[in-house]
Amino acid sequence: MSLRYALLGLLAEEPASGYELTRKFERVLARYAWHAQHSQIYPELNRLAADGLVEIVAEGARGRRTYAITDAGRADLRTWMLDPPDVFTVRNEFVLRLFLLSTLDRDEARAMLRPIADGSAREMADLRDAIDKADAADAEPSFNRLIAEYGLRMFETTHEWALWALARLDRAE
Amino acid sequence: MSLRYALLGLLAEEPASGYELTRKFERVLARYAWHAQHSQIYPELNRLAADGLVEIVAEGARGRRTYAITDAGRADLRTWMLDPPDVFTVRNEFVLRLFLLSTLDRDEARAMLRPIADGSAREMADLRDAIDKADAADAEPSFNRLIAEYGLRMFETTHEWALWALARLDRAE
DNA sequence: AATAACATGTAACGCGTTACATGATTAC
DNA sequence: GTAATCATGTAACGCGTTACATGTTATT
Numbered sequence: 001m002s003l004r005y006a007l008l009g010l011l012a013e014e015p016a017s018g019y020e021l022t023r024k025f026e027r028v029l030a031r032y033a034w035h036a037q038h039s040q041i042y043p044e045l046n047r048l049a050a051d052g053l054v055e056i057v058a059e060g061a062r063g064r065r066t067y068a069i070t071d072a073g074r075a076d077l078r079t080w081m082l083d084p085p086d087v088f089t090v091r092n093e094f095v096l097r098l099f100l101l102s103t104l105d106r107d108e109a110r111a112m113l114r115p116i117a118d119g120s121a122r123e124m125a126d127l128r129d130a131i132d133k134a135d136a137a138d139a140e141p142s143f144n145r146l147i148a149e150y151g152l153r154m155f156e157t158t159h160e161w162a163l164w165a166l167a168r169l170d171r172a173e
Numbered sequence: 174m175s176l177r178y179a180l181l182g183l184l185a186e187e188p189a190s191g192y193e194l195t196r197k198f199e200r201v202l203a204r205y206a207w208h209a210q211h212s213q214i215y216p217e218l219n220r221l222a223a224d225g226l227v228e229i230v231a232e233g234a235r236g237r238r239t240y241a242i243t244d245a246g247r248a249d250l251r252t253w254m255l256d257p258p259d260v261f262t263v264r265n266e267f268v269l270r271l272f273l274l275s276t277l278d279r280d281e282a283r284a285m286l287r288p289i290a291d292g293s294a295r296e297m298a299d300l301r302d303a304i305d306k307a308d309a310a311d312a313e314p315s316f317n318r319l320i321a322e323y324g325l326r327m328f329e330t331t332h333e334w335a336l337w338a339l340a341r342l343d344r345a346e
Numbered sequence: 347a348a349t350a351a352c353a354t355g356t357a358a359c360g361c362g363t364t365a366c367a368t369g370a371t372t373a374c
Numbered sequence: 375g376t377a378a379t380c381a382t383g384t385a386a387c388g389c390g391t392t393a394c395a396t397g398t399t400a401t402t
Contacts, residue, residue: 006269018382034266034269039364061370063369063370065382077276081276081281090204090206090207091390092205095205098319098323100185100254143282165319191354195353235352236353
């Protein structure tokens with residue numbers, strides 16, 4: 001069901017076509033929160049429209065259809081947001097691989113951790129740039145600043161942990 | 174494919190039955206890394222056995238079968254571990270809900286963030302207890318200490334972020 | 347004797363991936 | 375005119391959930 005609410009959430013900000021939504025997933029959601037491809041997005045938009053949670057508000061060139069969230073859609077999204085599950089289902093290949101580090105030897109583990117340290121440093125830098133630019137542009141502090149800060153802190157934590165783990169492996173040699 | 178490697182990884186530590194593996198998922202993996210139920214685990218074990226990556230090393234009461242990883246299984250697991258994807262697929266409902274915070278009003282957002290701050294504090298305390306006990310029991314520092322530290326730092330970060338976000342919402346009032 | 351825990355399985359359905367399929371418009 | 379981008383769709387298959395199904399052993 002999450003895909004459905006991810007779409008409603010994006011449409012709650014502004015109307016968009018399936019194509020635009022697909023690109024928003026690629027650029028933003030897929031990196032941090034929820035991955036989906038156009039082959040899943042288009043049918044789900046049709047179902048949302050059939051259920052009256054979104055509606056077509058414009059048709060353009062090349063069969064482009066712009067969807068907007070309806071009042072029923074906003075209500076449904078709000079209900080979902082205010083009723084989170086007690087425990088979230090976790091399926092995270094990155095963390096799974098960390099759990100399975102113990103199946104590698106010391107050198108192989110180091111070879112896994114180094115790219116993690118480097119990659120998280122790059123993500124940190126990218127996010128810091130994006131945050132600085134947004135801070136300069138918006139006088140108004142926004143909700144988006146909250147999730148950006150969350151991402152930044154998460155990458156910082158991963159980075160520092162990877163360095164700590166590498167140092168620990170060296171020390172225990 | 175991740176389920177397959179999660180199972181091989183657990184069996185690389187020690188032989189176990191499908192029932193025991195199911196409980197390990199419930200107690201450990203499902204919380205942090207990978208969720209799976211017995212209805213998925215049993216058929217996958219049969220496929221792994223058919224592929225020669227695990228083998229039955231004991232049969233016990235109530236039709237219990239103890240599986241052990243084979244050399245081919247260890248080789249396959251190692252190959253998988255040493256070849257991570259460039260980008261990981263993310264599907265995390267918790268983070269999705271954070272992204273969609275902006276669809277709520279200020280009070281509703283606060284009502285979402287408070288349980289997050291409290292829940293992460295509880296997880297931190299649990300993990301710290303587990304780490305302290307393990308540190309006291311094992312003289313030997315282990316690989317498992319690395320992933321426990323990762324979890325602890327992640328929950329700390331979530332906790333501190335939620336407090337920061339709550340303060341920011343109050344300040345902007 | 348009853349209950350909880352142990353132990354494994356399958357079938358129907360829903361969600362997600364990969365590949366195939368088609369065509370219009372814009373920029374060079 | 376040709377390549378890139380825009381724009382939407384479907385079909386086959388694989389992964390994951392829910393529910394159904396069955397029986398054994400240990401504990402009280």
